[in-house]
Amino acid sequence: MRTIPLTIEDPLKRKKERHQPRTLHDEAGFISRIFFGLILTLFAVLSIAPLIWLALSSFKTTQEFQLNRLGLPATWFFKNYPQAWQIGNMGVLIKNSVFYTTVSTLAVIVLSMAAAFAFAKIKSKATPILYGSFVIGILLTIQSIMVPLFLMANAVNLLDTRLGVLIPYTGLGLPIGVYLCTEYVKGIHDSIIESARIDGAGYFQILAKIIFPMAKPVISTLAILNVLGVWNEFMMINILVSREALKSLPVGIMKFSSALSSDYGKQFAALVIGLLPLLLFYLAFRNKITEGVSAGAVKG
Amino acid sequence: MKTHRTKAEERHAYLLMVLPAVLIYFAVVAFPMIFSLWISVSDYSGGQIFGGSTPVRFAGFSNYVRMWNDRYFWISLKNNVYIVLLSVFGQIPLGFILAYALYRNMIRAKGFFQTVIYLPCVISSVIVGILWQTIFSPYGPVTEIMQYFIPGWQNTMLSNPRTAIVPVLLVMLWYYTGTYFIIFLANLQKIDKEVIEAAKIDGATEWQSLRHVILPALSGVIVTSSILAISGSLKSFDLIFAMTGGNPARRTSVLALYMYDTAFRGAPNYPRANAVSTFMMAFSFLLIIITKLVEKKFGGREE
Incomplete structure (x- = not known):
């Protein structure tokens, strides 16, 4: 709780240096600083407290948890982790999630960029209607395609297959992908493409050698949006897959909600294992991620 | 002025670049959306949709009415x-x-x-x-x-x-x-x-x-x-x-x-x-x- 006094002291000091006379407005600033500082601190504490509580509780036995729900573990008990790992089949779940996320994200990037280049830089009468249909897809509610997808996957024997997950994931990533990439590629100068054409480069060479490297910022935004979306997706994959060996992390971890809900120690360990991969991804790329999320949101 | 040859190449490239995304998008998003509208006004109750033993019929807005009354x-x-x-x-x-x-x-x-x-x-x-x-x-x-x-x-x-x-x-x-x-x-x-x-x-x-x-x-x-x-x-x-x-x-x-x-x-x-x-x-x-x-x-x- 050291942050509160710091909040009050520091900005005032700086402010005094800049404006010599302290006016009424500075007093108002002082009060609003306390007010805003308190809200920030409170919300930050509330954001992280449940997670810290979860991490601490995962080192208690279930018996200890029932007697001591709030405090530090009396003895640190590590066995929850190997047990949860084994019961939950965590290795398989994480591997599957990594597979679905990577493959569908790569597919979305390549397909979106190719379509974007054509939409933005090659004239065609088909562009308005095709591009428009992708943009409308951004507002799709996933529920309205669930039953049809389930019936279609069933009809072509893609239920309970990896391909049956990857195709819908790729298709669902395309609307925002095509939109972001097309708007970005539009901003690249025609002269760059024209001079490459004069030098004898084909369209695919231009796409691979010129457009892709120039579009790195939008590709990283798209990759981040897609990774977060696919990794956390639950509703769709829950109906498309029922075999243990194909489940993703969110689907597999549901096991710890019902069947094992009274075995708290293992539940907590499983939740920690489940949230760790994306947490580490976030901590490693936090600036890129926050940039990507805010860039992806501006689409109204 | 573009020659005939580059026009054809242009169209060819456009098609190849757009097609994969369009096909997947229409298969898993656009078509299912229309399909969903159709199911919502049908009396489909599982099984084969086309050529099944009981044909699927148009049911008007009865499904919406039942939803509304639930x-x-x-x-x-x-x-x-x-x-x-x-x-x-x-x-x-x-x-x-x-x-x-x-x-x-x-x-x-x-x-x-x-x-x-x-x-x-x-x-x-x-x-x-x-x-x-x-x-x-x-x-x-x-x-x-x-x-x-x-x-x-x-x-x-x-x-x-x-x-x-x-x-x-x-x-x-x-x-x-x-x-x-x-x-x-x-x-x-x-x-x-x-x-x-x-x-x-x-x-x-x-x-x-x-x-x-x-x-x-x-x-x-x-x-x-x-x-x-x-x-x-x-x-x-x-x-x-x-x-x-x-x-x-x-x-x-x-x-x-x-x-x-x-x-x-x-x-x-x-x-x-x-x-x-x-x-x-x-x-x-x-x-x-x-x-x-x-x-x-x-x-x-x-x-």
Whole structure:
């Protein structure tokens, strides 16, 4: 709780240096600083407290948890982790999630960029209607395609297959992908493409050698949006897959909600294992991620 | 002047580049959407759709009428309205206040606060749901904390049908505020700081510069966030599925969960499920149009 006094002291000091006379407005600033500082601190504490509580509780036995729900573990008990790992089949779940996320994200990037280049830089009468249909897809509610997808996957024997997950994931990533990439590629100068054409480069060479490297910022935004979306997706994959060996992390971890809900120690360990991969991804790329999320949101 | 040859090459390249994305998109998004509309006005009850032993017939709007007369539809819709209201009048303002405080240097260690406040948003909603289910359960820490203040307090938060939606809403506030915080922070940082300094020098208070300089500059972002919040709120499923499963007595159900239960739990009723999802889509568009109209009415004055 050291942050509160710091909040009050520091900005005032700086402010005094800049404006010599302290006016009424500075007093108002002082009060609003306390007010805003308190809200920030409170919300930050509330954001992280449940997670810290979860991490601490995962080192208690279930018996200890029932007697001591709030405090530090009396003895640190590590066995929850190997047990949860084994019961939950965590290795398989994480591997599957990594597979679905990577493959569908790569597919979305390549397909979106190719379509974007054509939409933005090659004239065609088909562009308005095709591009428009992708943009409308951004507002799709996933529920309205669930039953049809389930019936279609069933009809072509893609239920309970990896391909049956990857195709819908790729298709669902395309609307925002095509939109972001097309708007970005539009901003690249025609002269760059024209001079490459004069030098004898084909369209695919231009796409691979010129457009892709120039579009790195939008590709990283798209990759981040897609990774977060696919990794956390639950509703769709829950109906498309029922075999243990194909489940993703969110689907597999549901096991710890019902069947094992009274075995708290293992539940907590499983939740920690489940949230760790994306947490580490976030901590490693936090600036890129926050940039990507805010860039992806501006689409109204 | 382009030669005939390059024209053909151009068309060829266009086709090859667009086709893979278009094919996949139409197969898994565009076609299913139309298919869903059709199911919603049919009497399809499982089995083969074409050439089955019992042919699928047109059923008019009877599925919509049955949906309309189902009390669980209204319970779900009411909860969805709560969630929309919470996101527009809870998550967005709170996200803005937090972003504004950080932007105006109200506190030290900005990077730390930014990281921590957005952190819940990167956890899978299923994990968030299971975690909070335990936190609010009678065996969880909330009971212990409350009993410290009110001895003998009975925890019925998640088991009382009339109040069970409240903890769900609190979790949503906890979980989604970070997204709006990040969006506002990114857009606040685009505002020219000198404009605010100039307003300050002219004697504007913190509140005045917020009201007359900053909020008008952000009106577009506020509308975009609202649209995001509305369509996101109507889709919400995973968190509630994991946290309450829609219970007790289906009182925390939402439209997505109602649709899921209708289609995939017990005897499947695909036509009604698709009537629900079509309603969700239409309702979402309606709210978005209203938001746009509100923007037009109030947005014009500011510019």
